[in-house]
Amino acid sequence: MSLQEITLNVEGMSCSHCSGTVQKALESINGLSGINVDLKGKKAFFKTDDPSKIDLAKDAIVKAGFSVVP
Numbered sequence: 811m812s813l814q815e816i817t818l819n820v821e822g823m824s825c826s827h828c829s830g831t832v833q834k835a836l837e838s839i840n841g842l843s844g845i846n847v848d849l850k851g852k853k854a855f856f857k858t859d860d861p862s863k864i865d866l867a868k869d870a871i872v873k874a875g876f877s878v879v880p
């Protein structure tokens with residue numbers, strides 16, 4: 811499978827602590843690279859070659875207390 815660049819829209823981040831929490835939640839998932847969280851843009855970016863990781867990433871963000879919106 812080829813490496814895909816994923817962007818998720820994340821709602822609920824109000825400070826750098828929030829974006830750090832989202833960053834750590836994504837870092838806890840094996841198989842993601844290039845993780846970056848944009849607090850002002852309300853986005854999270856990562857790369858993966860395994861599409862099943864996208865749902866894991868969304869779940870991890872929700873468990874951390876934030877929402878992923880379309």
Ligand SMILES: [Cu+2]
Nearest residue numbers: 824825827828
């Ligand atoms: Cu915060």
